[in-house]
Amino acid sequence: MGASNTAPDRPILAVDGLSVSYGHVQALRNASITIGSGEIVVLLGANGAGKTTLMESILGIHTPHSGSISFDGTDITRVPADRNVRSGISLVPEGRGIFSSMTVLDNLLLGAHHNLQESPARLDRVFHWFPVLRERQQQMAGTLSGGERRMLAIGRALMSRPRLILIDEPSIGLAPKIVNDIFAIIADLNAEGYAILLSEQNAYKALKTSNRGYVLETGRVVLEGASAELLDDPGIKAAYVGA
Amino acid sequence: MEVFIAQFMNGLSLGSIYVLLVTGFNLLLLVAMIIHFSYPQVVVFSMYISWVALRFTNNSIVVGVVAGIVSAIALNVVLAPLFQQVMRKRGHVDINATMVISLAIGMIITDILSHEFNSGFPIAFPENVRGDEELFGFGLIHISRGQVLSLLVGVVVVSAFFWLLYRTKYGRAFRAIAEDPDNARLVGIPIFQTGLLSYALTGLLGGLTAVLLSVLLGSASPGLGEAVAHKVLAVSIIAGLGNLVGGLVIGLALGILEAMVQGFITGTWSNAIAFVVLLVVILARPRGVFGMKL
Ligand SMILES: Nc1ncnc2c1ncn2[C@@H]1O[C@H](COP(=O)(O)OP(=O)(O)OP(=O)(O)O)[C@@H](O)[C@H]1O
Ligand SMILES: [Mg+2]
Numbered sequence: 001m002g003a004s005n006t007a008p009d010r011p012i013l014a015v016d017g018l019s020v021s022y023g024h025v026q027a028l029r030n031a032s033i034t035i036g037s038g039e040i041v042v043l044l045g046a047n048g049a050g051k052t053t054l055m056e057s058i059l060g061i062h063t064p065h066s067g068s069i070s071f072d073g074t075d076i077t078r079v080p081a082d083r084n085v086r087s088g089i090s091l092v093p094e095g096r097g098i099f100s101s102m103t104v105l106d107n108l109l110l111g112a113h114h115n116l117q118e119s120p121a122r123l124d125r126v127f128h129w130f131p132v133l134r135e136r137q138q139q140m141a142g143t144l145s146g147g148e149r150r151m152l153a154i155g156r157a158l159m160s161r162p163r164l165i166l167i168d169e170p171s172i173g174l175a176p177k178i179v180n181d182i183f184a185i186i187a188d189l190n191a192e193g194y195a196i197l198l199s200e201q202n203a204y205k206a207l208k209t210s211n212r213g214y215v216l217e218t219g220r221v222v223l224e225g226a227s228a229e230l231l232d233d234p235g236i237k238a239a240y241v242g243a
Numbered sequence: 244m245e246v247f248i249a250q251f252m253n254g255l256s257l258g259s260i261y262v263l264l265v266t267g268f269n270l271l272l273l274v275a276m277i278i279h280f281s282y283p284q285v286v287v288f289s290m291y292i293s294w295v296a297l298r299f300t301n302n303s304i305v306v307g308v309v310a311g312i313v314s315a316i317a318l319n320v321v322l323a324p325l326f327q328q329v330m331r332k333r334g335h336v337d338i339n340a341t342m343v344i345s346l347a348i349g350m351i352i353t354d355i356l357s358h359e360f361n362s363g364f365p366i367a368f369p370e371n372v373r374g375d376e377e378l379f380g381f382g383l384i385h386i387s388r389g390q391v392l393s394l395l396v397g398v399v400v401v402s403a404f405f406w407l408l409y410r411t412k413y414g415r416a417f418r419a420i421a422e423d424p425d426n427a428r429l430v431g432i433p434i435f436q437t438g439l440l441s442y443a444l445t446g447l448l449g450g451l452t453a454v455l456l457s458v459l460l461g462s463a464s465p466g467l468g469e470a471v472a473h474k475v476l477a478v479s480i481i482a483g484l485g486n487l488v489g490g491l492v493i494g495l496a497l498g499i500l501e502a503m504v505q506g507f508i509t510g511t512w513s514n515a516i517a518f519v520v521l522l523v524v525i526l527a528r529p530r531g532v533f534g535m536k537l
Contacts, residue, residue, distance in 0.1 A: 056429070059429065061428065061429065080433075081428055081429065081431060082428075082431050082432060082433040082434075084431075085430070085431025086431070090431065091429055093426065093429050096423075096426060097426065097429070099418070099419055099422045099423060099426065100422070101418075101422050102415075102418060102419065102422065106415055106418070109412070109415060110415055110416070110419050110427075110430050110432065111430060111431070113412055113415075113416060113430070113431060113432055114431065116412050156430065160431060
C-alpha cells in the first residue's frame with residue numbers, strides 16, 4: 001500500500017477527458033483518472049458529484065459524448081458492459097446489487113455468466129473470502145443482512161475473473177464493525193493483485209486503505225493526489241473526513 | 244361420473260394449450276419486457292403456415308410439424324427488433340408502446356389470414372394430422388390421440404422449460420432480467436442477446452402449441468387467435484402477471500372449467516360462464532391469485 005504521488009507508469013485503466021450527460025443534466029465534465037495495475041484508488045465526492053456515473057461509464061453503461069476510456073491498453077470507450085465484464089472489469093453497485101428473489105448461489109453464478117466452466121474454482125475462492133456465503137448458498141439473497149448482502153455483491157463481482165473491480169460506496173448503510181471488515185477484505189483483495197476503484201463519501205477509512213485519490217465536484221475532478229496527502233488536506237478534512 | 248372423467252380429460256388437454264401460451268406470454272413479459280397479447284395470433288399464423296406446407300407436400304407430417312415450429316420461431320425473432328426499437332429509442336422499455344405494437348401485429352395477422360388463405364374460410368387439417376381418432380374408450384369416456392398428445396407434450400415442454408429456467412445459465416439470466424433489468428446489465432448479462440433468446444424460445448413454445456392445436460382442433464379460422472388471445476390475457480392477469488407457476492395452475496383450471504361447463508351445463512355458453520368466473524376471481528384478487536411478478 002505504499003503511497004506514490006505520481007500516476008502509475010502502466011495504468012490498467014485510463015479515463016481521459018470523459019463527459020457524460022443524462023439528457024440535459026451533465027454528470028461528468030472532462031473527467032480524467034488513471035488506475036495502476038496494483039492500485040487501490042478512491043473517488044471522493046458529495047451526493048450527485050458523479051461517482052456512480054463515472055463507474056458505470058467505465059463499465060460501459062453510459063455512452064460518453066466526448067473523451068475516451070482504455071482498459072489494459074485497449075480502447076473500450078463504446079464497448080458495452082457485458083463485453084467489459086468478459087474482459088475483466090466488474091462492478092459492485094451502490095446499495096442494491098443483489099437479486100433478492102434468487103438464491104445466494106444463483107447470485108454468485110450470475111457473476112460467472114461468461115465463464116461458467118471455471119465457476120467451481122472461483123466459488124471456492126469466494127467462499128474462502130466470505131465463509132458465511134458458503135453456509136447460506138441455498139438461502140434467498142433477500143433474507144441476508146445488510147453486511148452479508150454487501151459481501152455477496154463483492155463475491156459476485158469476483159466470480160467473473162476480474163482484473164479491475166469498481167466498488168461503489170462499499171460502506172454505505174453499514175455498522176462500523178462491518179465497514180472495517182469490508183475494508184480489510186478490500187485491502188486483502190488488492191494484495192492478491194486486483195486493481196480496485198472505490199467511491200466513498202466517508203473519506204477517512206477509504207483514504208487510509210487506498211494509494212491515491214480523486215475528488216469529484218459536480219462532475220469535475222478538482223483535486224487528486226496520494227491518499228496520505230489528501231488525508232492531510234484541510235479542505236478534504238473539512239468536507240469529507242469530519243471533525 | 245363418466246361425463247366428469249371425460250370432461251376432465253378434455254379440460255386437461257385444452258388447459259395444457261393455455262398453459263403453453265401463457266408461459267410464452269409471461270416469458271416475453273418478464274425477459275423482453277413486452278406485453279405481447281397478440282402472441283396467440285402469431286401461433287395461429289403458424290398453424291396456417293403448417294397447413295400450407297402440408298398441402299404442398301402431400302400431407303407430410305414431418306414437414307407440417309417442422310414448418311409450424313420453424314415459422315413460429317422465425318416470426319417471433321423477426322418481430323423482435325420492432326419491439327426492441329421501442330426499447331432503444333426510449334432508453335428503457337415502454338410497456339404501453341409494446342402493447343400498441345402487439346395489437347397492430349395481431350390485427351395485421353388476422354387480416355392476412357382472412358384475405359390470403361383459403362379465401363378466408365376456415366382451414367381443415369388432413370386426416371393423418373387430426374387427432375380425433377379414439378385411442379381408447381370406456382362408456383362415455385373417449386380419449387383421443389390429440390388429447391393424449393397435447394397433455395403429454397404439454398407436460399414435457401413445461402417441465403423442460405422450468406428445467407431451463409432454474410438449471411441453466413440462460414434461465415438464470417432470464418430470472419435476473421425479470422427481477423431487475425438495470426442490475427442485470429451491471430452484472431454483465433448481455434441484455435439484448437438474452438432478450439432475443441427469449442423471443443426464440445417463445446417462438447419454439449408457440450410452434451409446438453400450433454402443432455398441438457392443429458392436432459386437437461383439426462381446423463383453424465382467422466378469428467381463432469383473437470379468441471384464444473383474450474383467454475390467455477385473462478389467465479395471465481388472473482394468475483398474476485408474470486407469475487409462471489400461477490399461469491400453469493390457472494391455465495389448467497380454465498381448461499377444466501370450460502370443459503365442465505360444456506359437459507354439465509351448456510356448450511354454447513361456456514365462454515361467457517368462464518369469463519364470469521374469471522370476473523369474480525379478479526374482483527376478489529385484483530393482483531391475481533398468485534400475485535404479480537413484475
Ligand atoms: N438516470 C439519471 N437521469 C438524470 N440524471 C441523473 C441520472 N443519474 C444521475 N443523474 C444526475 O447525475 C449527477 C451525478 O449523479 P451520480 O449518481 O453519478 O452521483 P454520485 O456521486 O454517485 O452521488 P451519490 O453519492 O448520491 O451516489 C447528479 O446530478 C444526478 O442527479
Ligand atoms: Mg452514487
